[in-house]
Amino acid sequence: MHPDTAVILCAGLGTRMRPLTLTTPKPLLALDGQPILAHTLAQLRAAGIKRCIVNTHYLAGQFDDFLRTYPEVTITHEDELLDTGGAVASMAAKGLLPKAPFYIVNGDSYWVDGPCPTLARMSNAFDPARMDTMLLLARAAGAVADTGKGDFIWPRDGALARRGERDVAPFVYAGVQLATPALFTGAPEGAFSLNLLWDKALETGRLNAIVHDGVWFHLSTPDDLDRAEAVLQAREVGNTT
Structure with a gap:
C-alpha cells in the first residue's frame, strides 16, 4: 500500500513562535537554508506523493507565492480556522481527498530519516483493514527540543494509550x-x-502507531528553531534534502 496523496496543515497562527511569525507563517520559516515546508515537500516527493493539499489562513498570500513552483499542490483557504480535524474534514466534504489512505502532515514537521525512510516504514506497516490511522511517534527523550510531558504511553506488553493527566509519557x-x-x-x-477522532479510534482499537527511528525536531518556539539550526549546522544528523 503506497499512498499518493498528502494533506499538509499550514493554517495555524504559530503564536508560540512569535516574534518570528509576526511577519512569516511558521511553515515558511527558514531551517538549514530552506523553508520548513520545502523540506516536508521534498520528503513527500521522495515517498512517491503525487498530490498535496495545503490549507492556509494566516498570511496566506505568502503560501500562494511560495507554492507556485509546486504543481502537485492544491491550496484550500480557510476564512475561519477549522483546527486540524475540521480542516481535513472540510477537504473531504469538498471532494479533495482520495478514497484510499493518505498522509496528514503538520506544516512545521521536520524529521531526519533513520535506516529506512520514515514514510515508507509507515506505508509498509499500515493495514487499512485493521486501522483507521497510524501515528508517527517520537521518543521524547531523543527529540531535539523540549516536548513537555509527552502524549502517549506504550508499554512493551500493553496497548497504546493516552498520557494520564499527571503522567509523563515517553512518546x-x-x-x-x-x-x-x-x-x-x-x-x-x-x-x-x-x-477527537484519535480518541474514537483508540476506543475501537483502530488507532496504531510506529516509533520514529531517526531524529525528530520539535519546532514550537524561536529557541527550538535555533537549537535545530545548530544541530543541523554541526551535521550531528543528516539532512532531509
Whole structure:
C-alpha cells in the first residue's frame, strides 16, 4: 500500500513562535537554508506523493507565492480556522481527498530519516483493514527540543494509550499520520481537533502507531528553531534534502 496523496496543515497562527511569525507563517520559516515546508515537500516527493493539499489562513498570500513552483499542490483557504480535524474534514466534504489512505502532515514537521525512510516504514506497516490511522511517534527523550510531558504511553506488553493527566509519557506525536477516509466517518462539522477522532479510534482499537527511528525536531518556539539550526549546522544528523 503506497499512498499518493498528502494533506499538509499550514493554517495555524504559530503564536508560540512569535516574534518570528509576526511577519512569516511558521511553515515558511527558514531551517538549514530552506523553508520548513520545502523540506516536508521534498520528503513527500521522495515517498512517491503525487498530490498535496495545503490549507492556509494566516498570511496566506505568502503560501500562494511560495507554492507556485509546486504543481502537485492544491491550496484550500480557510476564512475561519477549522483546527486540524475540521480542516481535513472540510477537504473531504469538498471532494479533495482520495478514497484510499493518505498522509496528514503538520506544516512545521521536520524529521531526519533513520535506516529506512520514515514514510515508507509507515506505508509498509499500515493495514487499512485493521486501522483507521497510524501515528508517527517520537521518543521524547531523543527529540531535539523540549516536548513537555509527552502524549502517549506504550508499554512493551500493553496497548497504546493516552498520557494520564499527571503522567509523563515517553512518546510524543511527531506531526505525521497515515489515515483512511473512514477516520472521518461521522466527524462533526466546523472546527475540531484530530484528537477527537484519535480518541474514537483508540476506543475501537483502530488507532496504531510506529516509533520514529531517526531524529525528530520539535519546532514550537524561536529557541527550538535555533537549537535545530545548530544541530543541523554541526551535521550531528543528516539532512532531509
